[in-house]
Amino acid sequence: MKKISILGSTGSIGKQTLDVVREHKDKFEVIAISANSSVELLLEQIKEFKPKYVAVYNEDAAQKLKTMIPSDINIKVLSGMEGLKTISSLPEIDVLLTAIVGMIGLVPTLEAIKHKKDIALANKETLVCAGKLVMSEAKKNGVKILPVDSEHSAIFQSLNGENYKEIEKIILTASGGPFRGKKKEELLNVTKNEALKHPNWSMGRKISIDSSTLMNKGLEVIEAKWLFDVEVDQIDVVVHPQSIIHSMVQFNDSSVIAQLGCPDMRLPIQYALTYPERLENSFERLDLTKIATLTFEEPDLETFPCLKLAYDTLKMGGTYSAVLNSANEVLVEAFLEDKIGFYDIPKYIKETLDAHDSIENPTLEEILEVDRWTREYVKSLIQ
Numbered sequence: 001m002k003k004i005s006i007l008g009s010t011g012s013i014g015k016q017t018l019d020v021v022r023e024h025k026d027k028f029e030v031i032a033i034s035a036n037s038s039v040e041l042l043l044e045q046i047k048e049f050k051p052k053y054v055a056v057y058n059e060d061a062a063q064k065l066k067t068m069i070p071s072d073i074n075i076k077v078l079s080g081m082e083g084l085k086t087i088s089s090l091p092e093i094d095v096l097l098t099a100i101v102g103m104i105g106l107v108p109t110l111e112a113i114k115h116k117k118d119i120a121l122a123n124k125e126t127l128v129c130a131g132k133l134v135m136s137e138a139k140k141n142g143v144k145i146l147p148v149d150s151e152h153s154a155i156f157q158s159l160n161g162e163n164y165k166e167i168e169k170i171i172l173t174a175s176g177g178p179f180r181g182k183k184k185e186e187l188l189n190v191t192k193n194e195a196l197k198h199p200n201w202s203m204g205r206k207i208s209i210d211s212s213t214l215m216n217k218g219l220e221v222i223e224a225k226w227l228f229d230v231e232v233d234q235i236d237v238v239v240h241p242q243s244i245i246h247s248m249v250q251f252n253d254s255s256v257i258a259q260l261g262c263p264d265m266r267l268p269i270q271y272a273l274t275y276p277e278r279l280e281n282s283f284e285r286l287d288l289t290k291i292a293t294l295t296f297e298e299p300d301l302e303t304f305p306c307l308k309l310a311y312d313t314l315k316m317g318g319t320y321s322a323v324l325n326s327a328n329e330v331l332v333e334a335f336l337e338d339k340i341g342f343y344d345i346p347k348y349i350k351e352t353l354d355a356h357d358s359i360e361n362p363t364l365e366e367i368l369e370v371d372r373w374t375r376e377y378v379k380s381l382i383q
């Protein structure tokens with residue numbers, strides 16, 4: 001039995017993780033779940049999966065959940081950042097699955113690593129804002145960081161049994177999002193509802209907006225750099241609208257290895273939880289004759305400047321990627337609240353990056369300080 005704790009069990013990835021557990025009840029046990037504030041869904045999950053702990057970040061919601069839990073259920077209700085840290089480092093867990101959205105996942109993830117828990121990582125923002133720190137802590141503690149993001153899972157699977165030193169290039173595939181093929185003039189006034197409509201994946205709101213700006217691919221370029229220890233110019237992005245090839249690795253002898261599958265996040269989630277084994281399941285099988293054509297295009301960096309900004313921050317190093325990420329979090333929220341337009345996202349990110357004094361090799365405290373500074377700075381730009 002693999003014992004799992006989940007940061008963000010009520011979101012898109014969190015619920016699909018519980019689907020995987022449901023399909024393999026004899027293999028996985030859910031020890032702890034958590035959310036920001038969705039107590040109704042947490043209560044359902046508690047009844048079904050009987051975890052020993054639940055952490056609710058929002059204090060009032062935690063109090064509310066306590067009053068909702070039937071008296072015959074024995075569970076510890078925790079709250080705040082302390083609650084998230086506790087469920088990330090419980091002695092009885094083997095792996096922490098980070099399905100929380102945003103850099104708020106950083107501190108609990110580092111806590112898990114310190115306690116030598118393997119990480120099944122969906123929360124890409126953690127690596128974007130603190131990749132160097134997280135990977136070096138993982139190495140120091142002998143912890144595996146197992147990618148859940150479909151592209152990184154594909155790269156990880158393509159690298160099975162290979163020597164990472166023989167990687168020539170990582171080829172990240174991108175669906176192109178809902179606005180693929182459009183030009184900037186056509187996108188100036190797009191609404192959040194148009195941006196939220198992803199062609200191939202149903203996901204949380206933040207990552208859906210990130211997919212529409214291609215910031216998601218930018219964050220994934222940074223995530224790939226840290227996961228696979230390659231240089232920035234070894235990472236290429238190619239638009240592949242069918243989302244069948246989940247990503248590829250090109251080796252120094254020109255051979256390219258790819259991983260293919262139907263677009264279904266449960267597969268990379270399951271692989272991260274069963275690695276190095278594979279486990280039979282009932283997921284849809286790929287029928288290439290039905291798909292018939294796989295196409296590829298270059299990304300349009302003029303229409304989607306966020307992807308270029310992400311590359312730039314990797315090249316600049318220091319804390320620039322952390323600023324990119326935190327600024328993006330604030331701006332996506334503002335866009336979802338109709339406070340700014342679509343192209344204000346890259347515009348304000350650029351202005352914030354220009355105003356930032358970067359720190360080389362930042363500590364956790366410094367990264368958290370950069371996050372605070374960035375959020376305040378961006379908010380002042382919006383007003």
Ligand code: NAD
Pocket residue numbers: 007008009010011012013014034035036037038056057058084098099100101102104122123124125148149150201202203204205206207265
């Ligand atoms: P979501 O918005 O659907 O869910 C987010 C989860 O995080 C919820 O359970 C929410 O309660 C929890 N959460 C948010 N703030 C919290 C806080 N302060 N404290 C505790 N919990 C909090 O998001 P999602 O689409 O599931 O994405 C989660 C992460 O996985 C993101 O980093 C995203 O980039 C990554 N990811 C998602 C997908 C996908 O298909 N959805 C694919 C690849 C990677």
Ligand code: MG
Pocket residue numbers: 149150151220
């Ligand atoms: Mg992805």
